[in-house]
Amino acid sequence: MRTIYFGTFVHSLTLSDLQVLPSAAVGVDEDGTIEFLDQNADSPEVVAEKHSWPVGSYSIVSTDPASASFFFPGFFDTHIHASQYPNVGLFGKTTLLDWLNTYTFPLESSFADLKVADSVYSRVIARTLGNGTTTAAYYATVHTAGTNRLADLALSVGQRAFIGRCCMDANSPDYYCDKSLEEAQKATLDVIEHIKKIDPNYDIVCPILTPRFAASCTKELLSWLGKLSTDTNLPVQTHISENLLEVDLVKSMHPFGNSYADVYDKCGLLGERTILAHAVHLTEDERALIARRGSGVSHCPASNSALTSGETRVKWLLDAGVKVGLGTDVSGGFTPSILHTARQALLVSRHLSMKGDESHKLSIEEVLYLATVGGANVCGLDNKLGNFLPGKKWDAQLITLDCKDSPVDIFPWEREKPEDLIAKWLFNGDDRNVTKVWVNGKLVAGTAFTL
Amino acid sequence: MRTIYFGTFVHSLTLSDLQVLPSAAVGVDEDGTIEFLDQNADSPEVVAEKHSWPVGSYSIVSTDPASASFFFPGFFDTHIHASQYPNVGLFGKTTLLDWLNTYTFPLESSFADLKVADSVYSRVIARTLGNGTTTAAYYATVHTAGTNRLADLALSVGQRAFIGRCCMDANSPDYYCDKSLEEAQKATLDVIEHIKKIDPNYDIVCPILTPRFAASCTKELLSWLGKLSTDTNLPVQTHISENLLEVDLVKSMHPFGNSYADVYDKCGLLGERTILAHAVHLTEDERALIARRGSGVSHCPASNSALTSGETRVKWLLDAGVKVGLGTDVSGGFTPSILHTARQALLVSRHLSMKGDESHKLSIEEVLYLATVGGANVCGLDNKLGNFLPGKKWDAQLITLDCKDSPVDIFPWEREKPEDLIAKWLFNGDDRNVTKVWVNGKLVAGTAFTL
Incomplete structure (x- = not known):
């Protein structure tokens, strides 16, 4: 059935323009597509009549005018390791490379057991969706069955998700790696085939090609994934320039590249649907290359602080035309919440500006843009998602600030x-x-959600 | 009645030693004083018998052995502007001095209205206590009646609180200041008299002398407060070296001091019960002076990041023997939670270490020490509070990680x-x-608290 959402709407139009629309109405059709967004609406009924929606042909969801509540676009988590969720907050004093060996690989390897995959993946989907993440770009593990299970679960719950089976055929522990190029290829194709079967048009879940990072893949695997991406138009996700030791490692492993970004580019991995996580230590040339290719960056401030990776220059990226969204980077990042991550993005930008350049400071409007429209850009879904403009899908959250037991005092x-x-x-x-979370017009989560 | 607390206890003994005691028992007498802490206890009954506590003479509070729960010392918030609580999160892109004029002074001036004081102070006490803050060093406003009301409310709810009436007879807006030295003196004495009346031994609420900061006070007022502190042994709280513009301002206003710290010292304000908030930009000499005087620092990481004030060198302070605790600095800081503040302290220490010196990194053990024992040190209450050693008061929280709707997945x-x-x-x-919060042996808050 069609639905008219009525009340206050808040959404980003541009980086600096966070629009607040009190007394507005959004009409959503049977397929979850926004048909109209009317400002200064008198009532749902008046709006319906104006758009020739007959009485009885639509339902109404209104915010309580007495409450401090508003509709907000669903969040994008453009970089999250679903399999690492049990480890949120566990990183001690490690930095990237020792963190991987100490905390991460041992946990990921346990996903050979489907019971572990089930219990963790169902929790992480419930947790992120409950925090308003309507689209997630997930890393799973190397395991085909477990990765397929993540796709099944996201589809059944109704969270929009990119499902990445980790490719890692080099420089990885014996107990957790692709044993050969062929194994990585077969597993990647198996996951694609599975997802094609359960969601043929990739409406809700979509495979994403996932070379873990340049230092854990052979040139052959990177190039094969690059070609596959070109042939299939499937998106790509990987890491770039998170940590200085990692940058050195990539340089020594892949001398054919002039830079970290160039390694990916030479392998055909920098496309318009490529998500590059972190991008902390890029050079000017790398920034220009990424902008030219139309690839996007997933900024992961909580992770970058926790693992002492560095302070990503978000404004510097945006200024060159690089697309930027936010990623929790669970569990390098400690929070599954994009709202919390947006807060950290604002704070980290202040630490960056303490070095002397005020222009790095991100505003509230800007970090909320990154969390929504920016995320849609990075995922290549900006024509479909990110705000409430007509033609887009109703992926939304109802935020109620004066709900029972609210952490916010008004x-x-x-x-x-x-x-x-x-x-x-x-x-x-x-x-x-x-309070409520919708994906593609369907209510899927929130404190007021019951099956 | 006496009480035996039984189950898992977690508390700090030293900066690096966070002790975890499963199956322990703490006996608390009628006055809220810890009589014993027994490790490896079989049951409350066995422990009671050992200590000759007759059956029927005590009650028992046990953690559920099936749940992930533990007793933890109550938190210390060593720097919080109670009157600014409505403004948490409101700071835009300001830094200290314009933030004061844009957001802070207008709100504080509204506390001339006791209805505002009542509504805000009752919320901030409930909110901080609900977050486990059993002791708070509060700034109120310049208003005597409102400040007295804060004392009344803290006492009636049962939160341990230092109550500071803001002194500011210089360099402050006409609409919000002490009109004269005499007005500041009279108001200060009136608040002391009031608190003496409602809590004669300062068991729960205690006056704290509060020159807002050196730049908002005349030398005469600072010196009078310094002398009053010596005469009465009352504690002192103020700000120091939060922001570089502020440091310059103090230098130009008070040329009699060789440094910001020296201004306070020359006015007799650096005592063993003095809390100095921020201390971001101290010199080596100032650090040595503060250590020599035995004054403490309230580290306010959330605030320092939000207002782009800088990154306090906590380890550098501790290394010189300066006492350090944590402060939310509401509303320069955006959170009323000391747990959240401890998290920010750990993250900010990583930003500091990104400048090249790993030794600045704070561990989980260290930030939890700052939140408890460190806070007790700074408040001059270390003989009485901060952990579960016998002789101290039972100010504690029961933490349950697998409670209903927990934000933590185990x-x-x-x-x-x-x-x-x-x-x-x-x-x-x-x-x-x-789940539960006790002050002085009395249950006062928590999700499982009902009157």
Whole structure:
């Protein structure tokens, strides 16, 4: 059935333009597509009549006018290792390379057991969806069956997800790797075939080619994945320039590349649907190359702080035309919440600006753009998702700041100041404020969600 | 009645020694004082018999052995502007001095209205106590009646609190300041008198002398407060070296001091019960002076990041013997939670270490020490509070990680790894995990608290 959503809407139009629309109406058709967005609407009924939607042909979802609540686009998590979710917060004083060996590979290797995959993947989907993440670009593990299970679960729950089977045929521990190029190829194709079977048009779940990172793949595997991406138009995700030791490692492993980015480029992996996580230590030339190719960056501030990786220059990337979205990078990042990650993006940008250049500072509007429209750009879904413009899909969350047990206190004089309410949400809000979550027009989660 | 607490206890003994005691028992007498802490206890009954506590003379509070829960000392918030609580998250792109004029002074001035004071102060006490803050060093406003109300509310709810009436007779807006030295003196004495009346031994609420900061006080006012502190042995709280523009301002206003710290020292304000908030940009000499005087620092990482103030060198302070605790610095800081602040302290220490010196990194053990024992040190209450050693008061929280709607997911294989559970709590826990909160042996808050 069609639905008219009525009340206050908040969404990003551009990096700096966070639009607040009180008394607006959004009409969503049977397929979850937004048919209209009407500002200054009198009532759902008046709007319906204007658009010739007959009485009885639609349902209505209104925000309570007495409450501090609003519709907001669903969040994009453009970089999350679903399999690492049990390890959130566990990193000690490690940095990237020792962290992988100490915490990460041992956990990921346990996903040979489908029971582990089931229990972890169902939790991470519920947790991220409950935090308003309607689209996630997931890394699974090397295991085909476990990766397929992640796809099954995301589809059945209704979370939009890119499903990445990790390719790693070099420089990885014996107990956790692709034993050969052929094994990586076969497993990758098996996962694609499985997802094609369960969601033929990739409406909700879509395979994503996933060379773990340049240092864990042979040139042959990288090139094969690059060609596969060109042939199939499937998206790609990988890591780039997260940590200085890693940058050195890639340089020594792949001398054919002039830079980390050039290694990927020479292997055909820098396309318009490529997500590059981190991009902390890029050179000017790499930035220009990535911009030219139209690839996107997943900025993972919580992870970059936790693992002492560095401070990504987000404005510097955006200024060159590089697409940027946010990633939790669970479990290098400690939080499964994109709201929390957006908060960290704002804070990290201040640490960057403490070095002397104020222009690095990100505003609330900007980090919320990164969390939504920026994420859609990076995922190549900007024509379909990211805000409430007609023609896009209804992937949305209903945020209620004065819900029961809310972590946010609203005082009477603040109720009429939407920009203050949004700031308070960004800094103290959490999943308790996520009352309802829709993907593709379908209600799938939220504190007010029951089956 | 006496109480035996039984189950798992976690507390800090030293900066690096976070002790985890499964199957321990803590006996608390009628006055809220810890009489014993027994490790490897068989049962509350066996322990009671050992200590000659007759059956029927005590009650028992046990953690559920099937749940991931533990007793933890109550948190210290050594720097929080109670009156600024409505503004948490509101700071935009300001830094200290414009933030004061844009956001802070207008809000604080509204506390001339006791209705505002009542509504804000009751919320901030409930919110901080619900987050496990059993002791808070509060700044109120310049208003005597409002400040007294904060003391009344803290006492009636049962939160241990230092109550600071802001002194500011210079360099402050006309609409919000002390009109004269005499006005500041009279108001200060009035608040002391009030608190003496409601809590004669300062068991729960205690006045704290509060020159807002050196740049908002005349030398006469600073010196009078310094002398009053010596005469009465009352504690002192103020700000120091938060922001470079502020440091310059203090230098030009008070040329009699060789440094910011020296201004306070020459006015007699650096005592063993002095709390100095921020201390971001101290010189070596100032650090040595503060250490010599035995004053403490309230480290406010969330605030320092938000207002782009800088990165406090916590280890550098501790290395010189300076006492350090944590402060939320609401609302320069955006969170009323000390757990969240401890997380930020760990992250900020990583940003500091990105400048090239790994030794700045704070561990989980260290930030939890700062949140408890460190806070007690800074407040001059280390003989009385901070951990569960016999002779101290039972100010504690019961943390339950697998409570209903917990923000923390625990997987089966993690249940027996206390250090992992503590890490997961630090990074994703919140007030939902604070099941019970006691101050001075009395249950006062928590999700399982009902009157």
